[in-house]
Amino acid sequence: MKARLAVMLKKQSNGSYYAVCPELHGCYTQGDTYEKALENLRELAEISIKEELEDGTQIEELYSEESTIYSDMIVEVQR
Numbered sequence: 001m002k003a004r005l006a007v008m009l010k011k012q013s014n015g016s017y018y019a020v021c022p023e024l025h026g027c028y029t030q031g032d033t034y035e036k037a038l039e040n041l042r043e044l045a046e047i048s049i050k051e052e053l054e055d056g057t058q059i060e061e062l063y064s065e066e067s068t069i070y071s072d073m074i075v076e077v078q079r
Helices: 034-054 061-065
Strands: 007-013 018-020 030-033
Touching: 018 034, 030 034, 030 061
Parallel strands: none
Antiparallel strands: 007 018, 018 030
8 A cells, every 4th residue: 555645854953854744643753864854754654554554544545645635835924
């Protein structure tokens, strides 16, 4: 099974990277490099999806490419 998931990576002030997959509860990690953070996130996402499958969740419906719309937005906040 393949799942297309949204990923956000942000470079931290210390040079490491923070990575999060907002579609999976609690799926966030970090790494010393962009590649390591993404690798760590991929491993965590695989574990998270396997756990959901074991709990009986219909993953194919939740994360299929056909059911997901990808976009981005800019939010302006007045101080």
